[in-house]
Amino acid sequence: MLVLLAASACCGVDNKAIELDVDSIEADVSPGEPTINDTSRFVVVTDLVPEILVDLRYYGSDNFVGHPIDGYQQEVAILTREAALALKKVSDSLQRCSLGLKIYDAYRPARAVRSFAEWAREPADTSMKQHYFPRQSKGSLFANGYLSRRSNHCHGSTVDLTLVDLATGQELDMGTSFDLMDESSHYSYDKLSNIQSGNRR
Numbered sequence: 001m002l003v004l005l006a007a008s009a010c011c012g013v014d015n016k017a018i019e020l021d022v023d024s025i026e027a028d029v030s031p032g033e034p035t036i037n038d039t040s041r042f043v044v045v046t047d048l049v050p051e052i053l054v055d056l057r058y059y060g061s062d063n064f065v066g067h068p069i070d071g072y073q074q075e076v077a078i079l080t081r082e083a084a085l086a087l088k089k090v091s092d093s094l095q096r097c098s099l100g101l102k103i104y105d106a107y108r109p110a111r112a113v114r115s116f117a118e119w120a121r122e123p124a125d126t127s128m129k130q131h132y133f134p135r136q137s138k139g140s141l142f143a144n145g146y147l148s149r150r151s152n153h154c155h156g157s158t159v160d161l162t163l164v165d166l167a168t169g170q171e172l173d174m175g176t177s178f179d180l181m182d183e184s185s186h187y188s189y190d191k192l193s194n195i196q197s198g199n200r201r
Contacts, residue, residue, distance in 0.1 A: 045077040045103065048084040049091050052077075053102040053164060057178060058112060064132035064179055065119050071109030078107040079159060087159070098166045104178050105160040108153030116147055133181040146181035163199065172199040 045052055054077045058069035079087070091101050119125060126138055133141060141147045152158040160179075163172040175196035176185045183189060187200065 041080050041082075042078060043081050043084050045079050045084050045087065045106065048081070049088045049101075051095070051100060052087065052091055053100065053169075055102055055104055056106075057104050058108070064128050064181065065116070066125075066128040069112045070115045071112040077103045077159070083159065094163070095166065099172075100164045100166050101161050102164050102171060103159060103161045105153060106158075108151055110151075113149065113151045113153075117142075117149055120147065131177075132179055135183075136181050141181060144181075174199050 046054065054075060056072060056075045056077065057063040058065075059072040059075045061067050063069065087101065094100055120138065120142060123138055129138065133146070136144065136146065142149070162174060162178065164170060165172065173193075173196050175189070175192040176182065184191070192200070
């Protein structure tokens with residue numbers, strides 16, 4: 001997995017979803033920061049980058065909680081127009097190398113972050129431990145920095161993504177899977193193969 005600082009939010013989604021997302025974003029931004037009401041700033045990423053792949057893990061059950069997360073009502077990646085255009089430039093460059101982008105998460109409703117905190121308070125719920133935090137105790141995920149009670153995703157400033165081989169559609173080997181909460185996911189981890197290290201760069 002790679003993490004690219006960008007920005008996210010909402011347009012081109014049904015009105016009900018927009019209203020709910022407004023509530024979530026406004027609960028987690030500071031005065032003067034853009035919210036989902038600034039519809040001229042926000043786009044559905046695939047409207048500007050149609051070739052990009054989207055696999056929103058919190059929309060489904062393949063995530064560290066093990067079920068869809070509150071606030072993810074559609075599998076739609078949303079970013080500011082500026083961020084989406086930046087991704088378009090990256091995508092265009094990657095295509096010349098037969099590579100593409102896959103998005104795992106973009107705008108994240110604040111209530112989704114709150115649901116992570118609620119999940120962490122249930123010590124018996126460890127159904128996804130083996131896949132997502134095999135060497136961490138559930139109670140240590142916040143203390144060790146793998147989870148946070150606030151997220152730049154809620155401000156529309158972060159997108160989680162990876163690289164894919166356009167010929168096969170397969171993700172490049174980064175040494176770890178998406179959202180693995182482990183030291184091996186750290187950018188500075190030095191026990192990767194040369195191919196994995198190269199892919200992370």
